[in-house]
Amino acid sequence: MKRNCSWLMLLPALLGGAGIATHAAAQDSAAAAAGRELSEDNYKRIMARIEALEERLALMQQQLGALDRSVAEVRLKAERAENNTAHQERISRLAEQIQKVDEARVTENRRIQNSLEDLARIMKSVASAPPPPRLASPPPTVNPGHGGTAAGAASEDGYWHTVAKGDTLGEIVQAYRAQGIMVTTKAVLDANPTVKPDVLPVGKKIWIPKPKG
Structure with missing residues (x-):
């Protein structure tokens, strides 16, 4: 009986891992299509x-x-x-x-x-052209300050993106668009008034608004 309980406790973790792998595969497919x-x-x-x-x-x-x-x-x-x-x-x-x-x-x-x-x-x-840029990490959780909930929820209205080394604002926007999130550079700048597009510190979080409609 204890063994069965242990397997039941591990089941959510296994399913979560499978979900992450599926999401990563979808990202790769979108990037390949853009290329x-x-x-x-x-x-x-x-x-x-x-x-x-x-x-x-x-x-x-x-x-x-x-x-x-x-x-x-x-x-x-x-x-x-x-x-x-x-x-x-x-x-x-x-x-x-x-x-x-x-x-x-x-x-x-x-x-x-x-x-x-x-x-x-x-x-x-x-x-010799490089492949389309990819996100340093998948879109994480929705910004609570923008009225969002957990990542992937139907009511989400955007994503937090953590700036990685070598990221530029144009590459970040292009990578999200390659995943079907048709955000624009202007929309990102409007949502982050303190962000300077020519200076993106590594580790800084910027808000990527999800387009309406």
């Missing part, structure tokens, strides 16, 4: 730039084709009327136009090269 969304946005921007470069390359190929045809026409007319002054003037004008087209081609090549270098830098930064 995937960021990667997808970066991928879409890169693909849009690649498509723009492909269009510019296709246009340049069309211009080069027109240039080749103009050169062939100039050569043909030069062979047919070497001593004709009017033809010589026309040939001179065509030569000037060809030179302008060639200069434009060189400029376009330089722009495309710069765009490719920018694209390479973007892809490198995406590959």
Whole structure:
């Protein structure tokens, strides 16, 4: 009989541990989803730039084709009327136009090269980008001074967050938003009038208000 009582006394602790593990898994899942969304946005921007470069390359190929045809026409007319002054003037004008087209081609090549270098830098930064920030600890209890109750209760209206080493206000807000708590930096500053966003002492508790509705 005493053994059964001992097991009954341990049961709440075991259930509590399981609840904590489930909550942590949910946090990891939300952070991973935020990371995937960021990667997808970066991928879409890169693909849009690649498509723009492909269009510019296709246009340049069309211009080069027109240039080749103009050169062939100039050569043909030069062979047919070497001593004709009017033809010589026309040939001179065509030569000037060809030179302008060639200069434009060189400029376009330089722009495309710069765009490719920018694209390479973007892809490198995406590959080395850090994962979305995570909370130093899960949202603890609700602030009694704000009319809250125990953490997780339906009537809670916010959370206390203890500042960890390296935390910034922007990272804290982003981490809570990744968990579905769509708080804003302005709301946090309004709820903590004494907090300076550029100076967050380690161990300081700040109030994270839960958005209404």
